[in-house]
Structures are given as structure tokens and as C-alpha cells.
Amino acid sequence: MSSKRGRSVTAAIFIFFALSCLNSISTTQVGDSDEMSDPDTFCISDQYIMQSYFTTQSSLNDSEFRNFLLLHHQCPENIPSEDVPVVAMLQHRDITGEGSHRHLLTSIKLRPFHSHELVIVERLPLGVFADPFELQSLQQRSAFRDVSVFGDTDLEQPSFRSNRSVVEIHVEINGSGEISVKLPLHARYQPIGENGYSRVEFGEPDLFLCSRHVLNKGQEQRRCLVLSIGRSKTQTRSVVWEIPAGIRSHTEYVSVITFVAAVLSALSILVASVLSSKVESCKITKQL
Known part of the structure; x- marks a missing residue:
């Protein structure tokens, strides 16, 4: 016991x-x-955040994007950090316009900062693209401070042959701290479906607060504070663009109609050429 x-x-x-x-x-x-x-920060020496990413990556991977920034771009000790509370809130997000050309509207409320700019990274889903030439025109009209497109910039490719693209927008923070950005987007040719529409859903943008460049060992760098990153779906409400697409059950009818139209066009051209040659021969005979 x-x-x-x-x-x-x-x-x-x-x-x-x-x-x-x-x-x-x-x-x-x-x-x-x-x-x-604690607030995550990173430092970059390139003009654009996505420029640093695509120098080593060939395509966009959402799960690796955050780790790439925070692990590979740590800030040196001589670049001062700013321990200030940041208040950023995504107020409104919507798709406006009609047809295959729309605008992605984003409104953000941010605490005013001096000598800072807000960097908005829009990771576009498959099926839509932004025209770099159109964005450059908007930049020249002072709609953005700076803007650039990365990833798949081939505007002629249909949706099933294209890859995702990313738009990086730099906006000067005004005194009120309320920023509205209207990004023009275009729909690619969608694959054939069952209901005649292709559903494209937008996630929340990645937001960064970046300071001015600081000279570090002869190279300019700047510190960026992560406000929001890595959210694949918006927390406010889903932003969806239903893009018209072909209906699979209609492909046979379209093929038959296209074939008949091509045959009739060829016959009409042949008949017109024969009649034209006969008219010319008659004119020559009368002259003789």
C-alpha cells in the first residue's frame, strides 16, 4: 500500500x-x-513597392507578398522610425460605370501626416486590367502623384490566357485625411460559361504609409508602414463585377450562322465579279 x-x-x-x-x-x-x-514596417530603395517584388518574382503570389516585404526589406537602424498612432479606415468601395469600361472607386479616411504619401496597391483579379497609357494620362492631369502597372500588361490577351496584374498608386495626403481614388478598369474577353456572365470579385487594397527618401550609405531609402495587407476579400461588402461572357449552349448556333454568312458572302463576291467582267466585255464590244 x-x-x-x-x-x-x-x-x-x-x-x-x-x-x-x-x-x-x-x-x-x-x-x-x-x-x-506592433506596426510592421519595411524599407525600400526602389521607386515602387511592387517594383522590388517583381524583380525576383515572375507572377503575383498573395501568400508570399507580405513575407517578401517584411523579411527581405528590413529597415537599417539609421533610418528613424515614427511611433505615431495610425488611423486608417476603408470607408467606401464600389464599381461604377457601364459596359466593359468601369471605375473602381475607393474612399479612405486617414489621419493627416506631413511629408508622407499613401501607397495603394490594387491586386486585380483575373478578367480585368488597367491600361498603363490611360493611367499615365491621369497622372499628367494630377489625378495621382505617381502610378504604375506591374504583372501581365498584355492588353490583347483574353482572360483564360492572361495572368494577374497589379496597380500601384501613390497619393499625396491632403489636410483633411480623406482620400478618394477612381481607378479605370477594362474587362478582358471572358471564357464561355453557362449563364452568360463571368463573376469577378475584388478584394481590399493593400495600404502603406511611406515617408520621404532618406540617404543611407549613398543610397536613398524610405520607410513604409503597413496599414493593411493580405486581405483577399473586402470586410465592408463584396465588390463584384459581372462581365458578359458567351453561353456554351449558343456556340452551335453561332457556328452555323457564321458558316452560312461566310458562304453567302463568298458567293456574293463571286457573282459580283462575274457580272462585273460581263459588263466590261459588253462595253469593249460596243466600242469596237
């Missing part, structure tokens, strides 16, 4: 120490996660 009692006491002591160790480990992990919850 005494041996069994001793074994039970030993087991109870062992369980007590095990629970204590697990508690200390979980406390340490919570402390580390609290430290990670």
Missing part, C-alpha cells in the same frame, strides 16, 4: 511540474505574439 501511495504522489508531482512548464511556454508565446502585433 505504501508503495502504491508513493507512486501516486510521484505521479501527481510530475503532472504538476508538467502543467507549470506548459503554462510558462504559453505565456512566452503570448508575449512574443504581442511583440509581433
Whole structure:
């Protein structure tokens, strides 16, 4: 009996120490996660954030984008950080316009900052694209401070042969801190479906607050604060563009009609050429 009692006491002591160790480990992990919850920052020397990404990546990968910025672009110690509270809220987001040319409207409320600019990264879904020449024209008219398109910029490719593209917009922060951006978008040719429409859904944009360039070892760099990144779906409401597409059940009818129209066109051209040659021969005969 005494041996069994001793074994039970030993087991109870062992369980007590095990629970204590697990508690200390979980406390340490919570402390580390609290430290990670601080605002994330990174430093870049390129003109655009996406320019740094696409120098090493051939296509956009949403899961790798955040890690690429925060792990590969850590800020040097001599670039000062600004410990200021940041208040940014996505107020409104919608698709406006008609037809295959629309505008993606985004309204953001941001606390005013001096010597800073807001960088908006729109990771466009498959099926839509932004015209770089049109955006450059808007930049020249001071709609944006700076703008550029990365990724698949081939405007002629249909949706099923294209890759995603990214638009990076730089906006000067005004005194009120309220910013509205209207991004012109165009629909690509959609694949054939069952209901005649292709559903394209937009996620939330990535938002960064970037300072002016700071000289670091002969190279200009600037610190960017991550306001929002990595959300594939908008938290306000879904922003959807239903783009017209061909209906699969109509392909046979379209093929038959196209074939008949091509045959009739060829016959009409042949008849017209024969009649024209006869008229010319009659004129020559009369002259003789």
C-alpha cells in the first residue's frame, strides 16, 4: 500500500511540474505574439513597392507578398522610425460605370501626416486590367502623384490566357485625411460559361504609409508602414463585377450562322465579279 501511495504522489508531482512548464511556454508565446502585433514596417530603395517584388518574382503570389516585404526589406537602424498612432479606415468601395469600361472607386479616411504619401496597391483579379497609357494620362492631369502597372500588361490577351496584374498608386495626403481614388478598369474577353456572365470579385487594397527618401550609405531609402495587407476579400461588402461572357449552349448556333454568312458572302463576291467582267466585255464590244 505504501508503495502504491508513493507512486501516486510521484505521479501527481510530475503532472504538476508538467502543467507549470506548459503554462510558462504559453505565456512566452503570448508575449512574443504581442511583440509581433506592433506596426510592421519595411524599407525600400526602389521607386515602387511592387517594383522590388517583381524583380525576383515572375507572377503575383498573395501568400508570399507580405513575407517578401517584411523579411527581405528590413529597415537599417539609421533610418528613424515614427511611433505615431495610425488611423486608417476603408470607408467606401464600389464599381461604377457601364459596359466593359468601369471605375473602381475607393474612399479612405486617414489621419493627416506631413511629408508622407499613401501607397495603394490594387491586386486585380483575373478578367480585368488597367491600361498603363490611360493611367499615365491621369497622372499628367494630377489625378495621382505617381502610378504604375506591374504583372501581365498584355492588353490583347483574353482572360483564360492572361495572368494577374497589379496597380500601384501613390497619393499625396491632403489636410483633411480623406482620400478618394477612381481607378479605370477594362474587362478582358471572358471564357464561355453557362449563364452568360463571368463573376469577378475584388478584394481590399493593400495600404502603406511611406515617408520621404532618406540617404543611407549613398543610397536613398524610405520607410513604409503597413496599414493593411493580405486581405483577399473586402470586410465592408463584396465588390463584384459581372462581365458578359458567351453561353456554351449558343456556340452551335453561332457556328452555323457564321458558316452560312461566310458562304453567302463568298458567293456574293463571286457573282459580283462575274457580272462585273460581263459588263466590261459588253462595253469593249460596243466600242469596237
